[in-house]
Amino acid sequence: MDVFQRRNVTGAQSLFERACHMTIPQLMDVYPRSTGEGVVPYWLCEISRAATGVLDRSEIKVPDHFAVKWSLRGTGGSFELYEAISRAQSTAELPDAAQIRTINSLKLEKRVSLERHLTKIDADSLTYADAAVRDALSVIRRHNLSDAENVMISEDGILSIQWRKTTSGAAMVFTGDGKILVSMAAPGKLYSQKPTQISATDSLPREFLKALEQFHV
Amino acid sequence: MIAEREEDRTHHFRGKWFGFGPVQDDEFLVFAVFETTMRSGRRLSARSFDRKKLINAELSIARQALVTKTKFDVAVARRGEAMKGKFVGLATANAGTIRGIFSEDWPKAAPRKIFGFGILDLVEPGDFDGHGTLGFLVEATVPKTRELGALREFLMFDLADKFSDIRPIEECEWGSPASIGIARFATVWRALKQV
Numbered sequence: 001m002d003v004f005q006r007r008n009v010t011g012a013q014s015l016f017e018r019a020c021h022m023t024i025p026q027l028m029d030v031y032p033r034s035t036g037e038g039v040v041p042y043w044l045c046e047i048s049r050a051a052t053g054v055l056d057r058s059e060i061k062v063p064d065h066f067a068v069k070w071s072l073r074g075t076g077g078s079f080e081l082y083e084a085i086s087r088a089q090s091t092a093e094l095p096d097a098a099q100i101r102t103i104n105s106l107k108l109e110k111r112v113s114l115e116r117h118l119t120k121i122d123a124d125s126l127t128y129a130d131a132a133v134r135d136a137l138s139v140i141r142r143h144n145l146s147d148a149e150n151v152m153i154s155e156d157g158i159l160s161i162q163w164r165k166t167t168s169g170a171a172m173v174f175t176g177d178g179k180i181l182v183s184m185a186a187p188g189k190l191y192s193q194k195p196t197q198i199s200a201t202d203s204l205p206r207e208f209l210k211a212l213e214q215f216h217v
Numbered sequence: 218m219i220a221e222r223e224e225d226r227t228h229h230f231r232g233k234w235f236g237f238g239p240v241q242d243d244e245f246l247v248f249a250v251f252e253t254t255m256r257s258g259r260r261l262s263a264r265s266f267d268r269k270k271l272i273n274a275e276l277s278i279a280r281q282a283l284v285t286k287t288k289f290d291v292a293v294a295r296r297g298e299a300m301k302g303k304f305v306g307l308a309t310a311n312a313g314t315i316r317g318i319f320s321e322d323w324p325k326a327a328p329r330k331i332f333g334f335g336i337l338d339l340v341e342p343g344d345f346d347g348h349g350t351l352g353f354l355v356e357a358t359v360p361k362t363r364e365l366g367a368l369r370e371f372l373m374f375d376l377a378d379k380f381s382d383i384r385p386i387e388e389c390e391w392g393s394p395a396s397i398g399i400a401r402f403a404t405v406w407r408a409l410k411q412v
Binding site for chain 1: 257262263264268269318319320321322323325333361363364366367368369370371372374375378
């Protein structure tokens with residue numbers, strides 16, 4: 001319980017270095033204080049493997065921007081990790097400028113999170129599933145995507161979102177390895193026929209975004 | 218998974234002299250929809266299909282022209298209600314159209330043409346003779362890569378689109394005892410020619 005908060009140290013620097021090599025289970029176990037932000041799903045608490053290239057999810061290298069705070073007052077100082085860890089960046093960069101989000105887009109975001117909650121993922125695909133969810137949330141936020149007809153996650157951690165009308169549709173698939181596949185269907189054109197693969201950091205193809213406009217629900 | 222040429226031979230547990238033989242491209246397949254079946258209004262969605270059943274080629278369908286309405290009602294609708302909730306209706310699709318769902322220039326590493334689905338005339342003890350199963354072909358499932366996994370999601374979207382709207386059992390054109398008898402005769406005839 002007091003491992004990180006009250007341990008006496010000789011200096012802030014050594015404390016910070018120790019923090020940089022801590023593991024996620026330790027972080028979660030020893031920090032019982034609420035920040036008032038509510039419980040954050042654990043898959044949002046990890047750095048995307050696609051972003052870091054780190055395959056072992058048990059260890060995390062805390063980057064500089066993580067909020068390690070310490071005070072030199074008292075018994076040699078203490079620090080606390082606050083919920084900045086829950087704001088781990090996705091594989092995609094968020095835009096600098098703030099944007100106005102639509103309710104429909106927030107709804108889609110919520111459905112993606114809910115789907116992750118409800119789906120049983122194979123143990124060896126958990127990291128992929130979590131990365132796929134982060135990538136999806138990032139893309140939804142960046143493009144303010146509106147709610148879709150279908151949101152589903154497979155047992156092997158592949159997340160897909162589909163917009164559909166009577167004879168046409170558009171779909172995005174997040175594989176969790178930093179890739180997104182997009183495809184559109186129309187009479188004579190299948191979703192599976194020629195999907196386009198892009199990186200999670202790239203912007204969605206213009207024609208795909210244009211097609212999505214007709215599926216606003 | 219359905220291997221290459223597996224669709225060309227019969228999968229009736231009693232052998233080639235029984236059932237109706239391999240599913241032909243001009244046949245129509247019936248998918249039963251129950252209360253617990255995921256769907257989007259009156260349409261099937263990719264969520265309507267159990268992914269694991271598709272991978273194991275165990276997704277049950279009925280062969281429309283080879284089963285009577287009464288048989289379907291008893292053997293599928295009523296029996297299924299015990300586990301899947303109230304029978305809602307059915308959706309149909311052409312076997313050839315489903316077999317025609319394909320991908321080209323994929324995966325990126327080794328682009329090729331991949332067909333997604335196969336249909337077997339699988340009849341096991343307890344099944345009716347007009348029973349069949351739908352599943353992914355081997356080429357859509359092996360090797361187990363993220364790219365192929367993504368493709369399977371698209372294939373399932375296409376599969377859902379190929380089925381008709383969900384409709385009542387009365388609106389379907391079922392086989393008659395006479396037409397089913399003729400189909401049985403044709404099956405035996407085909408088996409005889411192979412001897």
